[in-house]
Amino acid sequence: MSVVHAEGSSLPLQPLLTALRAEGHSDRTVPSLDADILDTHDPQTFLDHLIAFYRRAVPQGWHEESLRRSASLLRYAVAHVLRGTDPLPQRLDRCLEPDGAYFIPGLGREFWSAVAQSLAPRTLPRWIPSVEAGARRAGLIATRTPNGSPAAFAELCDAYARLLASTPDLTATDLDDLFHRIAGMTDRELPPSVADDKPRRIESTLREIRTAVPLRKRLKDHAGTTPPLTPAAWTGLRQLDDAFPEGLDSADETTLLAEAVTQLRDRYRVHSLEVGDLLERLAAPGERPNLARAFHGFCGDSFHFLRDLAADNRREWMDAHRDRYQFAVREPMVELCEALTERYVRPILEKEYGWAIECEPRTGKALTSIVKNDYGQTTPYVPEMWLTFYPKAGPARRADAQLFARLDATGLSFGFHLGRTAREAGKRLRTAVQQHGPLLFDALAATTATALNFGDGPIKSADDLRTWAAKKTLSASQHLLPDAALLRRDDLVGEILLTFDRLLPLFAAAVDENPLPVLHRRAGRPEAKAVFDDESFQTSTLLSDVWLDRVRGLLKSKKQLILRGVSGTGKTHVAKSLARLLTRDRADAVRFVQFHPGYSYEEFVERPTDAEGSVRDGVLLGCAAEANRRPAETFVLLIDELTRANLPRVFGELLYLLEYRGEAVTLPYSKRTFRLPSNLLILATANPGDPTADTLDQPLRRRFAFMDMPPDAALLARWFAAHPPADPDPTFGPRLLKFFEQLNARIARDCGKEWQLGHTPFMIPDLTRDKLATVWKHHVTPLLDASRGSADLLASFDLDRWFGSEKRPIAPPEALPPF
Incomplete structure (x- = not known):
């Protein structure tokens, strides 16, 4: 027998029965109905007894008045169910269908199934929708059998009879609880038993x-009367109340609806104007998990099974529990292998690093067998199972380096493994440790891999790494105990691939003859070029170490930063240099995009490409995907001219993620769940003179850190110190600095700070009076012409008055060197 999870996939029922037994018997009691009450001649006594039974059987029932309205028919209907001679499914059908001889409006399946179950409470099922749904998922009711039909109840009764015959320690109430919980399963773990959640x-x-x-x-x-219920509201009402079958007489429907609305008002204080909206919301179907995809987790029986196998390691025992093995051990290991292959092995190990890795999820490939191949010399089974990724070109799995996950009764371990028979791989790794120990240690330390368990605990130095490498069997791993919540969720895949990525330097050292490129890259020291470090950044930008420390602190706090300043302050150059520094000069880890007024959400996040629902990733999602594939490395998305775009329209719901990193949103086009990776930083530049800058300032401050970059005469002085002007006048440089300061002071006073000039237009190698005149005419004057009071300003700052009156031709703009 099996529990159907999704089309084409199922899981066996036996592990769920095992889990149910481990919990003990259900604490639900079947309400008793004394059949002798049918023989009483006192109508009131009979009615009081049935009302008391109704309250026990349907604790959230809304139609107690139905029993009073139909007291005379009620006696015949109960007698028909309890003492009739026709098959029980047919007797119940006559009470449940509106055209049935014993149908009483207001009494639904929950009431009549309780009446029927009182005949044999230890063997008859509770025929309610959730129990039937669970039995269908278990494959106990044929898919072609209509929901709620007598045939469905007959199949359910037959299934209970078979199950109770094979499990005499259980009762029908235990099976009711089991199937009710199976109906709500989202993974391999049987959910806890809960009471009616209607309230x-x-x-x-x-x-x-x-x-x-x-x-x-x-x-x-x-205004006016309350509108009638919509079809969606009727669907929600039927989910709450089983008294509204299809084909119900309109008069009865009106009466029962009035009773339901009264109960909502009296019990929950729902106003009549809210009823329709409430029922529509309740009718909205919850997202049923597609258990045919992704990793659905291990369950408690994964570890119980392996413990039981170790205690009773015989073929006869295994034959009786093979369904448990498939469901609780092998299937989750296959799913874990497929998920890791899709998310890490294919895109990273194979595509990025070029290693051909064995990852086929079957015995003899990436999965080990639980069967021992010792021809009956010892116990027949190994109470553990391994998932191993290793080079296809190697001699064999045991003779090569592995990224592994190992399941046994103590939990799940995962990481790097090198067995004593892996001679060639062991030789390569130990040679790398001896020759490049400090570099390999730094590569591991850069992602905190040194804090993992290297057999005897973490390693703290290159000497510790050498001591570890001298052992015969080498392992570096993380271990999760059986009760760890992570083992039950798809998030386990992310934790394992992150551990694999942190230990990648060891794997590279074991499988590559020349692991130095990987080690240099992981240690943050690119091999073929000079390192772009703090000193390189300061040389490139002329900014101080104090400035850099402050920016790092801001990024650590918010992970997104805006460099804000007027044109010509070098914002873009500084942002690019900062991105190089943060990513250790990895060009593929930086993505540059420039915003403009027409820039859209579809370009930035995702865009539907056709009517069939196909969606193409935008800039942000593409960058996030790269960051997710290499979680141990820093990535930077650099947005130039941020405030020129309509930010709420471009970011959409992702503005929320900028403020709440780590949480997730559902994307509108692809319906995917998306969260910003923690290793993705966002750098942006913004000009305070942009029209949208002021109106968006407050919302941005909640989501971004700001670093102002004003015009800086001191930085220009440092430039002149490193690149002295070529003008024959030795006072030209100091006079230009004074000119720059006084010009900006006058602009700030007369026009506003947003019209000030940046320092970069004057940062020209071999600057002379002639080059300055060209800069003034072609770069400065057009900017000042746009500001108010520019005519008086230009007259006050005449170059001839400041730098001499000798008339010289002004060079064309193309003669200027780039800056």
């Missing part, structure tokens, strides 16, 4: 609709 659902949904539309506003906007 919680109503209360939480009511809070949601009142948050969206307060009752006071609803009352204020109301």
Whole structure:
């Protein structure tokens, strides 16, 4: 028997029965109905007994009045169910269908299944939608059998009879609990048993609709009569109340609806104007997980099975528990192998590093067998299972380096492994440790891999690494205990691939004859070129170490930073240099994009490409994907002219992620869940003179750190010290600095700080009076012409008055060197 998870996939029922037994019997009691009450001649006594039974059987029932309205028919209907001679499914059908001889409006499946179950509470099922749904997922009811039909109940009764015959320690109430929980399964773990959640659902949904539309506003906007229920609202009502079968008489429907609305009002304080909205929200289907994709986690029985196998290691025992093995051990290991292959082995180990890796999820390839190949000399099974990724070109799995995950009764271990039979790989690794120990240690330390368990604990130096490498079997790993919540979630895949990535320098040292390129890159010391370090940054930008420390602190705090200043202050150059420094000069880790007024969400995040729903990643998602593939490295998205675009329109719902890193949103086109990777930094430049800069300043401050870059005469002086002007007048440089300072002071006073001139237009090698005149005419004057009071300003700062009156021709702009 199997529990159907999705089309074409199933899981065996036996592990779930095992988990149920481990918990003990269900604490639910079947409400008793004394059949002798049918023989009483006192109608009131009979009615009181049935009302008491109704309250026990349907604790959230809304139609107690139905029993009073139909007291005479009720006696015949109960007698038909309890004492009729036709098959029980047919008897129940006559009570449940509107055209049935014993149908009573207001009494649904929950009531009548309780009446039927009182006949044999230890063997008959509770025929309610959730139990039937769970039995269908278990494959106990054929897919062609209509929901809620007598045939479905008959198949359910037959299934209970078979199960109870093979599991005499269980009762029908235990199976009811099991199938009710199976109906809500989202992974391999049997969810906890919960009471009826109808009150919680109503209360939480009511809070949601009142948050969206307060009752006071609803009352204020109301005009006329309350509108009738929509089809969606009727669907929600039927999910709460089984008293509304299809084909119900309209008069009965109106009466029952009035009773339901009264109960919502009296029990939950729902206003009649809120009823429709409440029911529509309740009708919205929850997203059912597609358990045919991704990794669905291990379960408690994964570890119980391996413990039980170690205690009773016989073929006969394994034959009786093979379904448990497939469901709890092998299938999750196959899924884990496929998920790691898709997310790490293919894109990183193979595509990026060029290693051909064995990753086929079957025995003899990436998975080990639980069967021992010792021809009966010892116990037949190994109570553990390995998942190993190793080079295809190597001699064999045991004779090569492995990135592994190992499942046994103590939990799950994963990391790097090199067995004593891996002679060639061991020789390469030990040679790399001896020759490049400090470099290899730095490569591991750069991603905190040194804090993992290297057999006897973490390593703290290159000497510790050498001591570890001298052992016969080498392992560096992380271990999760069986009760770790991470083992039950798809997030486990991310934790394992991150550990693999942190230990990649060891794998490279074991499989590559020349691992130095990988080690240099991982240690932050590119091999073929000079390192772009703090000193290089300061030389390139002329900014101080104090400035750099402050920027690093801001990025550590918010992970996104805006360099803000007027044109010509070198914002873009500084941002590019900072990106080089943060990514250790890895060009493929920096993505540059320039915003403009027409820039859109579709360009930045994602764009639908056709009517079939295909979606193409934008700049941000492409950059995030790269960052996710290499989680141990820093990536930078550099946005130039940030405030020239309409930021709420470009970022959309991602503005939320900028403020709440680590949380996720659902993208509107692809419907994917997306979160910003923690290793993705965002640098941006902005000009305070942009029209949108002031209006967006406050929202941006919540999401970005700001670093102002004003015009800086001191920085220009440092430039002149390193690149002295070539003008024959030795006072030209100091006079130009004074000119620059006084010009900006006058601009700030008369025109506003946003019109000040940056220092970079004057940072020209071999600057002379002639070159300055060209800069003034072709770069400065057009900027000042746009500001108010520019005519008086230009007259006050005449170059001839400041630098001499000798008339010289002004060079054309193309004669200027780039700056």
